[in-house]
Amino acid sequence: LEQSYPLYRKLGLASVGYERLDHQQLSDAIFLVRVRWLFYDSDGTEMTDSFATYILRRGEEGLQAFVYVPADDVEKLQALADKKGVNLFG
Template sequence: MSATAAEIDDYLSRYAGTLAAFDAGAAAELWGTPGMILDDRSAGVLDSREEMARGLERSYPLYRKLGLASVGYERLSHEQLSEKVVLVRVRWLFFDADGAQLTDSFGSYILRRDDAGLRAFVCVPADDAEKIQDLAARKGIDLFDETT
């Protein structure tokens, strides 16, 4: 059975919800293992959901300081690569408590269906580091401050 747009949107909605709720455990459950983050700077593999959750939790103080309150998305495209594997391109939208857009970010994900449904196995973020740096600069936040 191939992934449908509705199934992909359900996955992305649940993932966005875990990010906005700062729920690292729930976000990690939406990943398969091992999970890989691959970008121009590095390639990293996380062998367990516990590692994934710890990595996400380390970013939460900064996201809170930046004012993140909710996350939305636009599914830009999806391509069925095999019966259970789909490539999804997403634009993430990050909002503050007043509903104003803080920034956005583009990424591509390779999702695979298992018994629990779709799970991410690879994420290729396109511009998230640059967008976070820009947002932090606009808000006067030093990303290299040890307390961030």
């Protein structure tokens, strides 16, 4: 998210929330988690969402994501950019 911050600001996104949709414990230290990310403007209106799956590993520092599988973020951000007239690659 930190790397995408300039793009999000360009699109008018002011905050991000999430919903944990599902999780499975695959071993003592490995978890599979499905998340729906929610993107809001400065008025708190939801602008778009995105789904992703993460594989988390529990280590000495707690749970850390080590695999991220996006489902639809590129398509949904492109649709939002098109709606707002923003060129994502310019």
